[in-house]
Amino acid sequence: MGYESPMPVQEEVIPLLLGEDNDVIALAQTGTGKTAAFGIPILQKIEIDQYHPQALILCPTRELCLQIANDLNDYSKYMDKLRVLPVYGGSSIESQIKTLKRGVHVVVATPGRLLDLMNRKTVDLGLVKNVILDEADEMLNMGFSDSINAILAEVPESRNMLLFSATMPQGIAGITRKYMRNPKEIVIGKKNEGNKNIRHSYYMVRAQDKYLALKRIADYYPNIYGIIFCRTRKETQEIADKLIQDGYNADSLHGELSQMQRDYVMQKFRIKNLQLLVATDVAARGLDVDDLTHVINYGLPDEIESYTHRSGRTGRAGKTGISISICHIKEKGKIKEIERIINKKFEKGEMPSGKAICEKQLFNLVDEIEKVKVNEEEIESLMPSIFRKLEWLDKEDIIKRVVSLEFNRMIDYYKDADEIEVIDERSARKEKGERGERSERGQGGRKTYTAEDGFTRFFLNFGKADGLYPNNLIELVNKCVPGKVQIGKIDLRENFSFFEVDQYESKRVMDLMNGFEIDGRRISVEPAQGAKGEGGGKGRGRSGDRGKYGGDRKKGRDDKSHFYDRFDKSERNSEKPWRRSSSDRFDRKRRSNK
Structure with missing residues (x-):
């Protein structure tokens, strides 16, 4: 297969997995040879004549599950009768059950589908000797924590356990304390550090110029073979459709596609029938594609750690790669934070003419x-x-x-075509000031405040008097609204607040947040249409919230506990702390009639 000498992660991990009672935490970036590091020693320890699961590998996505299973089949080419079963959602569970009944040696699984099989009593993990958690940080980010705990509870305590992760978030510490025995920590490079073979650059443009900037970057690299990462499924499909309409060899990959469609797109991309793959962050894990030249971030990810996984798709196996981010001025802080984490400086790109x-x-x-190779015989005549x-x-x-x-x-x-201006902080401040002056003149001297491009501004009936801080507001949105929502500027006042969200998510945010309660007081979220200093989106004054929505605001003022503490207390003391009010339907109707 071309292996001549072990890569650093393989050199460290293989001897430990060949031994007994060795639990390992390995921090290594994607593309460093992790699959061989755990795959080769696991296969060597398999007892072929024992047809029951002896090794369990958990991973976050279907793509990664299939990739690991394929790699193990390649490594075990000369191991007769070895059976490796990939277990994941989106494929026939009956077929997987039949294969399990015939007997398998290695199970590679996503947590959700494996737990389903365990509940059906069709898979027995009682004789597993090795457990691998691959991309553990992403599994936690995707909400698999409870599933992982339920699975590991069924695995013998005497097994070896290896936890692989590109980053080291706090959630992993809980798993290590509960299920690992004095684990040895192996760090390839520095914690959370990005691949040294990747060059990072960014282009800061206006929101309306992002797609035009993407086209210019794709055109400037004629032999580009890369992935374009978007935040949402909707944006992914829209960008892919635009690229296809403009004549680019592109397609999309996101969660709304069926497994057959995803496999078809990935096959086209692997054999380079596609030049550009537009994908959500789900595809950041498990896409083991060789020779990617570029990763393009169509906006920076919400989770800083996700950037490491995105950029890690290129620059694999010692090759070089380029990670490009197309962002706006509000993401300048994220760039600095990413630079600090990956310990590398971003280059500021100049938009090609x-x-x-x-x-x-x-x-x-x-x-x-x-x-070009000339076929003389064929064209001679x-x-x-x-x-x-x-x-x-x-x-x-x-x-x-x-x-x-x-x-x-x-x-x-x-x-x-007009040239695209790459903006900096000075030009952004100047443009913002001009917008403010125009807005002030348009209101007859009264200054109004509008959301940034691409965002919608909302009013919220909680403020500083309730112990609300920016991180609490972000947590509040995340609790009420499933999935990732990009949050912009937050403006906290004494009795109320304003916050901005991605305009594509604005209706969903408003619909889902309205009617939830905290300590018996209902949340109200409305479009902020009034001037600065007004209490609500419809011109309601500072105290206008109390009569309409109930709940004593003085209670929040007198309660010395922090907003977040009361939020946690509510969560502990109630099975469903985030509940709809019984009068919500009537109240919604009353608001719409008004």
Whole structure:
């Protein structure tokens, strides 16, 4: 398979897994040879004549599950009768049950489907000798903590356990304390550090220019073979559709696709029938694709750790790669935070001009013409007719026509296209000031405040007097609204607050948050349409909340406990602390009638 000497993670992990009673925590980036590090020693310890699960590998996504199973099958090519079963949602559970009944040696599983099989009493983990948690941090981020605990409770205490993670969040400490015995920690590089072979750069543009910037970057690298990461399924599909309409060799990969569709897209991408794959963060894990040249972040991820996993798709196995982020000025702080975590500096990119892009593409064509392999035998009989057809053209004319045939469309596009301005903090502040002046003039001297581009501004009926801080507000949104929601500027006042969310998520946020309660007091979220200093989106004053929504605001003022403490207390003392009010339907109707 081309292995000549062990990579650092393999050199450290393999001897430990070959022994007994060795629990290991390995911090290593994607693309460092982790699968072989645990796969080869596990296979060596399998007793082929014993047809029951002897090794269990848990991973977060279907793609990674299949990739690990395929790699283990490759490693065990000369191990007759070895059976490896990938277990994941989206495929036939009846087929997986039949295979388990026939007997398997290694189970590679996503937590949800494995727990389903355990509940059906169709899989027995009582004789498992090795347990591997691959991409443990992502499994915790995806909410698999309870499932992992239920699975590990059924595994013998005498087993070896290996936990692989690219980053080290706090949640992993709970697993290590509960299920691991004096684990040895192996760090390849530095904790949470990114791959040293990846160059990181960013382009800061206005929200309305993000897609045009993406096109320019894709055009500037003619041989690009990469993944474009988006935050939501909707955005992923929209960007993929736009790229396809504009003639790019692209497709999308996200959770709304069926397993068959996902497999089909990934197969096209692996054999390079696709040049660009537009994907959600789910695809950040488990996409073991060789020779990716670029990872493009269409906006930075909500979780800082996700950036490490995104960028880790390129620069694998010692090769170099480029990670590019297209972001706006509000994400400047995230860039600095990522720089601190990965211990690398971002380069600020200059948006390529139309002339530079055309020049790069033309020289790439020239290189391809130089390197093309000519099949003399096949075209020999056709050449006399071709020569006669073109004999009236000299060499220079033929070259010009070949170039024009290939590039007239691109040259025409960039000839008329406006240049995209890469913004910095100074120009952003200047533009924001101009918007404020225009808004102030438009209101007859009264200054109004609007949300940033791409965001919707909301009013919330909780403020500083309730012990509310920005991190509490973010936690509140996350608790009420499933999935990841990008939150913008937060403006806390004494009795109420304003906050911004991604405009594509605004209706969902408002619908899901309204009607929930904290300590018997209902949450109210409305579009902020009033001027600064007004208490609500519909011109309600500072005390307007009390009569309409109930709940004594003085209670919040007198309660010395922190908002977050009361939130935790509510969660502990109630089976469903985030509950809809019984009068919510009537109240919604009353608001809509008004």
